[in-house]
Amino acid sequence: MVIEVKIDEITKKVLSKALSLGLEVNKTGSLIVNESMAFHVLSEALKEYGIIYVSIKEAFDRYPDIIEKYGLKMVRVDPRNIDDGVLLYIPRNTKVLEPIYTCFALARRGVVQRIYNLYVVEDYSEAVAAKGCLTIVPEGAHSGITEIYVGRHAKLSSIMIHNWMPEVRVSALARARLLEEAVYYDYYVNLTHVKRIGSLTEIYLEGNSARAQADMILIGRGRSTISHNVMAYLNAPKTSVELISRMLGDGESRVESTTRIIANAPNTRGHIECQGLQLSNSAVLTTKPVLESHIDETSLTHEASIGKISEEELEYLMAKGFREEEAISLIVRGFLELGFQRVPDKLKPVIERVLDILSQARM
Amino acid sequence: MALLDVRELAVRVDGKNIIENVSLRINKGEITVLMGPNASGKSTLLYSIMGLQKYRVVKGKILFNGKDITNEPSWKRARMGIGLAFQNPPKILIRLRYLSRKIAELHSFHESLENISKLLSMDQLLDRNIHYGFSGGESKRTELFLLMLQKPKLALLDEPDSGVDIESIRSIADCINRLAENGAGVLLVTHQGYILRYIDNLGRGYVMYNGRIIYEDDAYIVLKKIMIQGYSGLASSHKKA
């Protein structure tokens, strides 16, 4: 399906950039440019299933009951300070396997975009959300707040791709609440230079046997400063979480990954894995895995390592015909791919695209 | 003109002289055999022909198709048609399937990978990271597989048969024969010599000892001599170079 709405030149430009990242917002999805939603597409079929996917502004007017029940519960935000955002609501017993794409774009120099999103996946339902942030102007700011609610036996996979420019500042806060047997996958990757990204994701596993997993790829390039924080609270028995991060340090970037698991309930499991690949002597990589236990019946583990590309691997690939830069790209790609091994099939094409972009760009 | 002409080569690695005064020629379509005891410098010679950075040629030169390649980097030599199957390849976090595709692309290998993949039983390995947890034989087959995708004019095979079961040795020999049939010159390092009974177009054989070539003859005569006299016997009776 192709979008039928009339769009202006700027939106066109943003749309083509979104598509180049594999974010097919023109199939099922939406585009938020600067302070407001430029368009959104949701098939009639999905609407008939009771799926709601609208601008958050519209949601405040049309779906006050949903907002009342789920919105602004875990974060403190004055609705008057929100520019826009999306509400995705999947009713009970509904599985949507096609990804729903959302793209946030900065298209005016100096713009400050304030976003609030609400994702609700009701009991026994399933959804895949692919989100991208991008800019077509060199300077601006994006502040995003997202609340996520995953009901009993429900499942949400969410991927976030950041594609900013060197003078853009970003802050992102996401809080997710998981009920009994809920499953939440969170994938994050940033593709480009950015001035500063500060992000915090908090996952609250509140229902028995809920599971979560966060995989992040943090690319430090140029003079970027990236601080990525993920915290998981194992608040119910038999909950488990895995936090996996891959960091790449190039240029004069600073990348810091803090991952923390807090175990408050028995029979819980948590694992943290951080790996850094240092491509430049002027980059600084920091990894801080933190395990915090408040009870004795939990198993928490972590592994962390930072290294550089081995000469032997380079020599080997060069003997097969690759120039040094090509060999580095191959190694980097392999390293990053490892961070995305468990991405759901529907998102594989997006990941392939991302990996290609990452490994083609000169490191 | 020989395909490869190594003339009076001396090679230094990390400040240590490993190879002295080595000369050797390889012809198109022929399989040349290189034997010698452990640490005699066989791998070092292959790395030097491939042009790995650490292996500094301090004397002599390497001609490939008449062109002096002594100072060319390894990736250029690879693109000219020289390929090396490593004795001990490093493990790398790259999917074998992805790397195979990239190598095939690079060397304009347009056939489907399936035939070669089947011949070398690669199926189970393609979706794994290269050489990660591969058994000895699997690594050998993988190296040969990747080499085939390079469509080499000169194939340097560093002990492709070591630690390989008898059946797999036959398919490895089949591959080597196929390379030679397609006109490639092959330099084969082997300890056992068992593989040679399946090799069709056997050419010269060289024996290395202490970084030097001490004996050269038809490959099967070389093999016989080694069986009878042993390397040290050969070394004391043939003070060549």
Ligand SMILES: Nc1ncnc2c1ncn2[C@@H]1O[C@H](COP(=O)(O)OP(=O)(O)OP(=O)(O)O)[C@@H](O)[C@H]1O
């Ligand atoms: N980087 C290095 N620094 C010091 N010595 C080295 C280095 N590389 C190789 N050598 C030495 O050079 C000698 C020849 O090694 P090489 O690997 O070429 O032997 P080889 O004939 O292939 O032996 P094998 O049959 O065991 O494979 C050995 O003594 C080895 O230790």
Ligand SMILES: [Mg+2]
């Ligand atoms: Mg050797």
